[in-house]
Amino acid sequence: MLNPKPRTTVEELIRQGDALALLQKAGELHGHFCPFLALGVRAGLTAIQALGIQENLGMEEVVAILECNNCFSDGIQAVTGCTFGNNALIYRDVGKTAVTLARRDGTAVRVALRAEYVETFRQNLPEEASALFRKIVQEHQEATPEEHRRLMELWTEASYQQLHVPEGELFAVQHMTITVPPRSRIFASVRCAICGESVMETRARVRDGQFICIPCAQAEHYRLTGNGIAVEVA
Numbered sequence: 132m133l134n135p136k137p138r139t140t141v142e143e144l145i146r147q148g149d150a151l152a153l154l155q156k157a158g159e160l161h162g163h164f165c166p167f168l169a170l171g172v173r174a175g176l177t178a179i180q181a182l183g184i185q186e187n188l189g190m191e192e193v194v195a196i197l198e199c200n201n202c203f204s205d206g207i208q209a210v211t212g213c214t215f216g217n218n219a220l221i222y223r224d225v226g227k228t229a230v231t232l233a234r235r236d237g238t239a240v241r242v243a244l245r246a247e248y249v250e251t252f253r254q255n256l257p258e259e260a261s262a263l264f265r266k267i268v269q270e271h272q273e274a275t276p277e278e279h280r281r282l283m284e285l286w287t288e289a290s291y292q293q294l295h296v297p298e299g300e301l302f303a304v305q306h307m308t309i310t311v312p313p314r315s316r317i318f319a320s321v322r323c324a325i326c327g328e329s330v331m332e333t334r335a336r337v338r339d340g341q342f343i344c345i346p347c348a349q350a351e352h353y354r355l356t357g358n359g360i361a362v363e364v365a
């Protein structure tokens with residue numbers, strides 16, 4: 132039978148403060164180990180411990196307001212249990228490596244990566260790792276399988292190293308009270324008169340009294356990509 136509390140293991144690891152095991156879990160979601168995934172794991176752990184959260188069933192009882200969409204974000208999702216899919220992840224497209232974790236009553240803590248640490252991290256990164264990162268990730272140049280393998284190896288090592296940096300060097304932690312957005316509403320579904328697919332009513336357009344989905348209506352909508360949120364035309 133399925134355990135109705137799937138986060139039992141993760142929550143036990145949080146209680147034990149086992150960042151390494153949590154990084155392993157986050158890696159299952161993220162696909163690779165990298166420094167910012169580990170920093171997300173650390174930030175998530177810091178925030179949960181600071182708020183004293185024992186359990187999160189992903190029912191919006193805990194909400195994470197995330198200020199970036201990068202590897203850090205997956206560390207946050209894996210550890211806090213606030214995800215894109217359970218509506219407990221609120222994304223502010225402001226490009227900061229920071230997260231605010233909040234309870235429903237507005238009790239919150241913001242954990243932000245220190246700018247000084249980002250600089251130290253860059254300076255301390257081995258040249259081989261920076262060169263491979265530039266080539267493969269930043270410039271999307273063709274790389275040999277060996278270069279890929281080596282980057283993953285160096286990145287895994289760098290990921291592991293983030294677990295041993297003292298928390299105070301990594302993060303500025305601020306306790307605060309915020310206004311948490313209301314719980315998400317469940318909207319009715321309707322059928323698109325053109326493609327026949329089911330679509331959330333609030334996203335459908337009405338033409339000649341019929342519901343039309345955004346792609347069929349070729350209507351503008353927001354799209355979140357690795358570059359952030361932007362308006363797109365279907």
Ligand SMILES: [Zn+2]
Pocket residue numbers: 161163164165168202
């Ligand atoms: Zn990554």
Ligand SMILES: [Zn+2]
Pocket residue numbers: 323324325326327328343344345346347348
């Ligand atoms: Zn349609």
